[in-house]
Amino acid sequence: MDVLRLLDELYLLSIERPRPLIGKLTYGLDKDEIAQVISKIRGSLPNELKSARAKLQDSERIAEQAGEEAKSIVEASRREAESIIEAANAERERIIQEAGIQQQRMIAESEILRLTKSQCDEIRSSADRDAKQVRREADQYALDLLNAVENVMSKAIANVEKGKHELTKPDQAVIQTRDRIRVN
Numbered sequence: 001m002d003v004l005r006l007l008d009e010l011y012l013l014s015i016e017r018p019r020p021l022i023g024k025l026t027y028g029l030d031k032d033e034i035a036q037v038i039s040k041i042r043g044s045l046p047n048e049l050k051s052a053r054a055k056l057q058d059s060e061r062i063a064e065q066a067g068e069e070a071k072s073i074v075e076a077s078r079r080e081a082e083s084i085i086e087a088a089n090a091e092r093e094r095i096i097q098e099a100g101i102q103q104q105r106m107i108a109e110s111e112i113l114r115l116t117k118s119q120c121d122e123i124r125s126s127a128d129r130d131a132k133q134v135r136r137e138a139d140q141y142a143l144d145l146l147n148a149v150e151n152v153m154s155k156a157i158a159n160v161e162k163g164k165h166e167l168t169k170p171d172q173a174v175i176q177t178r179d180r181i182r183v184n
Contacts, residue, residue, distance in 0.1 A: 009037055
């Protein structure tokens with residue numbers, strides 16, 4: 001029997017159809033009839049209570065297992081997240097360290113490049129100065145050499161002129177030679 005139906009019956013007997021007060025009846029209720037209905041309720045309640053209690057216990061057990069499983073999942077997720085964060089931090093540190101090394105290398109290369117360019121410019125300027133100096137000295141040497149050649153050539157031309165001049169005056173040379181011989 002259904003507990004709700006039995007309770008409805010009890011309600012009808014005690015409230016809606018009360019009987020007058022005679023013999024076993026008190027306030028419209030038959031004690032035996034009420035005792036039977038209550039007995040039926042008690043008889044039917046344990047099975048339903050057992051079923052409800054088992055369902056409630058199953059629900060509580062399932063909820064407890066779900067709670068424990070949720071805690072376990074949350075804890076595993078927290079550990080995994082911490083592991084991922086730790087790995088990410090280690091990777092970040094490695095990348096920062098690599099970037100620092102790369103930056104230092106690039107700065108050093110940049111400094112070497114700057115120094116090399118500076119030295120190259122200095123060598124080029126020095127070579128240009130030296131080339132100009134050598135050119136000036138070579139020009140001066142050539143000028144001096146040409147002047148010396150000019151002097152030698154002038155003397156040679158003068159001697160040629162003198163020789164030509166003496167050859168055109170043979171008589172005078174003989175006279176002068178005689179005169180010189182006499183004087184000695």
